[in-house]
Amino acid sequence: MATPTKNTAMYYPWHHFVLVPLALLMAGYAVLRYIKVAGDDDQTARLWFTVAALAVIGLGALIMMRQHYALQLQDRICRLEVRQRYFEVSGQRFAPLEQQLSLAQILSLRLAGDAELPALAQAAAQQKLSPKDIQARITDFQFDTMRV
Numbered sequence: 001m002a003t004p005t006k007n008t009a010m011y012y013p014w015h016h017f018v019l020v021p022l023a024l025l026m027a028g029y030a031v032l033r034y035i036k037v038a039g040d041d042d043q044t045a046r047l048w049f050t051v052a053a054l055a056v057i058g059l060g061a062l063i064m065m066r067q068h069y070a071l072q073l074q075d076r077i078c079r080l081e082v083r084q085r086y087f088e089v090s091g092q093r094f095a096p097l098e099q100q101l102s103l104a105q106i107l108s109l110r111l112a113g114d115a116e117l118p119a120l121a122q123a124a125a126q127q128k129l130s131p132k133d134i135q136a137r138i139t140d141f142q143f144d145t146m147r148v
Contacts, residue, residue, distance in 0.1 A: 033048045108131040
C-alpha cells in the first residue's frame with residue numbers, strides 16, 4: 001500500500017522568515033518607544049511617531065503581498081479554465097492562440113459563452129482585439145462573481 005504524499009506548505013523565505021518577522025519586530029519596538037514619549041511635544045516624540053507609522057505601514061504592505069500571491073494564483077486558474085473550455089468546445093489546443101493573447105484578453109474571453117468562445121478567441125488573436133473590444137462582442141455573458 002502506497003503512503004500518501006504529504007502536502008507541504010510553500011514558503012517564500014525572504015517574505016515569510018526575514019521581512020515579515022523583522023517588520024513585526026520593528027513595528028512593535030517603534031510603537032512601544034512612541035508610547036513612552038507620547039504626549040511630549042519634542043523632536044524625539046515626533047521621530048518615534050514617524051518611525052512607528054512607517055513600520056506599521058511597511059508591515060501592512062508585506063501582509064498585503066499575500067493578496068498579490070492569491071491574485072497570481074487566480075490568474076493561473078483562469079488561464080487553465082479558458083484552455084480547458086476552449087478544448088472542450090473546439091477540440092483543439094488553446095496554446096497556439098494563448099501565445100498571441102495577453103492575460104487581460106484571456107480574462108475577457110472567459111466571460112464568453114461556450115458557443116462563441118472559439119470564434120472570439122480566433123478573432124482576438126488575429127485582430128489584436130483589446131479586452132474591451134472582446135467584451136463588446138460577447139452576446140452570451142458568463143459572469144464571474146467569484147473573482148476577487
